[in-house]
Structure formats: C-alpha cells, structure tokens
Amino acid sequence: xxxxxxxxxxxxxxxxxxxxxxxxxxxxxxxxxxxxxxxxxxxxxxxxxxxxxxxxxxxxxxxxxxxxxxxxxxxxxxxxxxxxxxxxxxxxxxxxxxxxxxxxxxxxxxxxxxxxxxxxxxxxxxxx
Amino acid sequence: xxxxxxxxxxxxxxxxxxxxxxxxxxxxxxxxxxxxxxxxxxxxxxxxxxxxxxxxxxxxxxxxxxxxxxxxxxxxxxxxxxxxxxxxxxxxxxxxxxxxxxxxxxxxxxxxxxxxxxxxxxxxxxxxxxxxxxxxxxxxxxxxxxxxxxxxxxxxxxxxxxxxxxxxxxxxxxxxxxxxxxxxxxxxxxxxxxxxxxxxxxxxxxxxxxxxxxxxxxxxxxxxxxxxxxxxxxxxxxxxxxxxxxxxxxxxxxxxxxxxxxxxxxxxxxxxxxxxxxxxxxxxxxxxxxxxxxxxxxxxxxxxxxxxxxxxxxxxxxxxxxxxxxxxxxxxxxxxxxxxxxx
Numbered sequence: 001x002x003x004x005x006x007x008x009x010x011x012x013x014x015x016x017x018x019x020x021x022x023x024x025x026x027x028x029x030x031x032x033x034x035x036x037x038x039x040x041x042x043x044x045x046x047x048x049x050x051x052x053x054x055x056x057x058x059x060x061x062x063x064x065x066x067x068x069x070x071x072x073x074x075x076x077x078x079x080x081x082x083x084x085x086x087x088x089x090x091x092x093x094x095x096x097x098x099x100x101x102x103x104x105x106x107x108x109x110x111x112x113x114x115x116x117x118x119x120x121x122x123x124x125x126x127x128x
Numbered sequence: 129x130x131x132x133x134x135x136x137x138x139x140x141x142x143x144x145x146x147x148x149x150x151x152x153x154x155x156x157x158x159x160x161x162x163x164x165x166x167x168x169x170x171x172x173x174x175x176x177x178x179x180x181x182x183x184x185x186x187x188x189x190x191x192x193x194x195x196x197x198x199x200x201x202x203x204x205x206x207x208x209x210x211x212x213x214x215x216x217x218x219x220x221x222x223x224x225x226x227x228x229x230x231x232x233x234x235x236x237x238x239x240x241x242x243x244x245x246x247x248x249x250x251x252x253x254x255x256x257x258x259x260x261x262x263x264x265x266x267x268x269x270x271x272x273x274x275x276x277x278x279x280x281x282x283x284x285x286x287x288x289x290x291x292x293x294x295x296x297x298x299x300x301x302x303x304x305x306x307x308x309x310x311x312x313x314x315x316x317x318x319x320x321x322x323x324x325x326x327x328x329x330x331x332x333x334x335x336x337x338x339x340x341x342x343x344x345x346x347x348x349x350x351x352x353x354x355x356x357x358x359x360x361x362x363x364x365x366x367x368x369x370x371x372x373x374x375x376x377x378x379x380x381x382x383x384x385x386x387x388x389x390x391x392x393x394x395x396x397x398x399x400x401x402x403x404x405x406x407x408x409x410x411x412x413x414x415x416x417x418x419x420x421x422x423x424x425x426x427x428x429x430x431x432x433x434x435x436x437x438x439x440x441x442x443x444x445x446x447x448x449x450x451x452x453x454x455x456x457x458x459x460x461x462x463x464x465x466x467x468x469x470x471x
Binding site for chain 1: 334
C-alpha cells in the first residue's frame with residue numbers, strides 16, 4: 001500500500017470511530033504527515049465539528065484512537081495533543097508528534113494539560 | 129433572466145467561462161486589494177491593465193463586467209485625506225477601463241461613486257439591505273442596483289416591500305450557504321475585509337468564524353436547510369421581485385462556476401445541492417442533500433413565520449433527506465443522517 005492509501009484508510013477509520021463515539025458527523029477535513037526543519041515529525045489531523053467538551057468527556061477513547069492511528073502510520077505516539085482555537089470550544093486538529101530535542105524541552109519544562117492556550121495535551125511521554 | 133457569474137480574476141479563467149456558456153449576462157470579480165478590499169477571499173488581484181483586457185474581452189462577448197470592492201470595514205482609511213485621494217484615484221482608473229458597474233458595501237462609496245462617476249453603482253450584499261427602509265436609504269444615496277441581503281430570501285413579504293419601496297434594480301444572491309441569521313456574519317466579513325484589504329495585514333492563526341460556521345452545521349445539520357439559498361427550480365417564484373440573479377463563488381474553479389450557471393439557467397439541478405452552494409464549500413464532501421427532494425419546500429418557506437422552535441419543518445426535512453458521506457474500507461458510501469448522530 002502507498003503512503004497516501006494508508007493515510008486515506010486511516011482518515012476514514014478514525015472519522016468513523018469518532019462519529020460512532022460522539023454520535024455526530026465529525027469531519028476529518030485533512031490528514032497530513034509532516035517533517036519540520038527542527039527535527040519534529042508527525043501527523044496533523046484537521047477536524048471540524050469536534051469540540052472541547054467532546055475531548056474532556058471522551059478523552060480516554062480519543063486518546064486511544066489517536067494512538068492507534070499514529071501507530072498505523074509508524075509514528076511513535078509519544079506526544080499526542082489537540083490544537084484548540086484559543087478561548088473557544090473549537091478543536092482545530094488532533095496531532096501526534098515525535099518531538100525534536102529542542103521542542104521536547106519546551107514541553108517537558110511545563111506541567112499540566114494546557115502549556116499554551118492553543119494546546120490540550122492528551123498524552124506525553126517524558127524522556128529519561 | 130440576467131445571470132451574474134463569479135470569476136476568479138485571470139484572463140484564462142474568463143475565457144473558459146465565456147466560451148463554456150452563453151447564459152452569462154454579467155461577470156464580477158475583485159480588483160486589487162491595495163485600495164479597497166473585498167468581503168470575501170480572492171484567488172487573484174487583477175491590476176488595472178488586466179481589468180482593461182478582461183473588460184474588453186467580456187464586452188466582445190456581449191457580457192457585462194462588474195468589479196467588486198465590497199469591504200465591509202475600511203477601518204476609517206477612506207475618511208482620511210490620503211485615503212480618500214487614493215481610493216478616488218482608483219475609482220477614476222476603473223471608470224477609465226470601461227467597466228460597467230462597481231459593487232461596494234460602504235455607504236460613503238455609494239454616494240461618492242454616484243456623484244462622481246458614470247459606472248453603475250451596485251450596493252453589495254454586505255450592506256445587508258434587508259428592509260424597504262434600508263433600500264430607500266441606498267436609493268437616495270444614488271444606488272442603481274441593490275443586492276438584497278439573503279437573510280430575507282425566504283421572506284416574500286419583505287422582498288415585495290423592498291421591491292415596492294425603490295425603483296432601483298434588485299439582485300438576488302442565490303447560492304450563498306451562510307447560516308440563517310448568522311451571528312458571526314458581521315464579524316467574519318469585517319475580518320475578511322481587513323485580511324483582503326489594503327492592510328495592515330494580520331498574522332491570524334485560525335479563522336475562528338469559519339471553524340465555528342462548520343461546527344454549528346456539523347452539530348446541528350438542520351442549519352443546512354435553513355440557510356436562505358434559492359434552488360434553481362425555485363427562481364420562478366422570485367420573478368415578480370426581480371429577474372437579476374447572482375451566483376456566488378469567486379474562489380471556485382471555472383468548471384464549478386459553469387455547473388452552477390447551467391443549473392440556474394436551466395432552472396433545474398439533479399444532484400447534491402451542496403455542489404451549488406458557495407460556502408461552506410468544505411462541507412460538500414460531508415453532506416449530501418438531494419436537490420430534487422426539496423421540490424415542495426418552497427411552498428412551506430413562502431408562508432414561513434421564521435419561528436423555528438414552534439415549526440420544526442426544516443429539522444424534519446433535514447432528518448428525512450440529508451445523508452452523510454462515510455468511509456468503509458476504501459469506499460465512500462452515503463449513510464442517513466440519523467446513523468451519524470444527526471439530531
């Protein structure tokens with residue numbers, strides 16, 4: 001299977017799982033794999049219709065789904081987070097990112113789920 | 129019927145549109161955002177020479193050319209001496225290019241254009257003319273044509289009152305899919321006007337209004353039905369108001385625009401209504417609304433009192449006909465709204 005076929009399948013699977021979980025037609029508008037110049041790499045899953053309450057109530061399930069999607073794409077699910085439109089109920093994207101050393105330090109210094117107004121951490125593996 | 133079609137702004141696009149259809153009465157496109165912006169996203173910013181070239185081409189084909197400068201917020205720039213001079217210079221240049229009409233949302237521009245220039249002055253949908261009183265105001269400022277706020281597209285008493293109040297031409301925007309009574313409308317268009325205007329440019333992270341707009345529909349799909357679009361089949365119901373109709377969609381491919389032109393010129397479309405709606409275009413890959421199953425709805429809307437919590441017609445209709453695109457394995461299938469948690 002090509003990488004785009006794998007992406008397409010995972011986009012559909014995750015969307016179906018979210019819809020079944022939340023009982024509304026949540027829309028995954030785009031799923032991208034990326035590599036940044038700093039060394040970070042991962043997936044960005046742009047969502048529409050997913051809201052902060054959904055995340056808080058169903059975090060355990062959404063976390064698990066995102067982990068599975070990440071593993072299917074051979075991206076270590078070490079840092080999973082949602083990007084929130086700051087100050088609102090809207091979730092712009094779900095993300096799995098393998099952090100570079102520098103970006104890791106930015107997140108490792110903080111505690112709690114909201115290190116920035118636009119980030120809601122679902123899962124974070126601290127390094128030794 | 130006089131049908132105005134959107135155009136993304138480059139000559140190749142215009143050639144494709146005007147060789148692809150003989151049903152287009154007029155074309156409209158944005159100008160450069162350096163002087164006056166527009167209330168919607170643009171794919172191009174044609175300069176004066178390009179506008180002249182395209183105007184000539186359109187006229188050769190017997191088609192009118194309209195430039196849209198419908199910023200809903202100028203941030204007061206036009207009220208400064210420098211701003212006034214800059215904008216007035218641009219209007220003069222546009223006038224010299226031989227365009228037929230110019231669409232503006234700012235009342236000051238309506239008066240300025242009506243007093244100083246020969247171009248037909250069109251009051252934009254972003255002037256939100258939704259009453260006979262507002263229509264009279266713009267007529268008195270010098271407007272030649274008023275594009276009525278789609279919020280009253282299904283309020284026939286209001287449409288008739290506007291028609292009776294003014295002698296200007298009236299134009300109806302047929303395929304805007306904005307939320308009915310959208311609370312984000314003014315803020316979103318003001319944001320667009322700055323983002324697509326002379327600056328200063330903002331470093332925006334997210335278009336909150338657009339996300340919210342989509343989210344409101346996904347969480348409550350009956351909003352798709354309540355949006356005041358006009359189906360191609362229902363144009364006849366509006367003939368006593370006007371015979372001038374405008375198709376929205378300046379960020380779409382010519383193929384999409386031509387599909388719309390054909391649907392509205394033929395007054396018929398057998399397919400997904402979402403194909404025709406200008407916005408929110410992302411949702412056409414999520415929802416399927418069989419247009420032909422909406423045949424009788426206009427009868428209800430013609431007598432609609434707009435008290436949704438007592439009526440429930442649009443909600444029932446949404447539950448009955450809307451389907452959701454879903455994926456099963458590698459295939460895309462259509463599922464009823466209810467299976468996907470709709471209402």
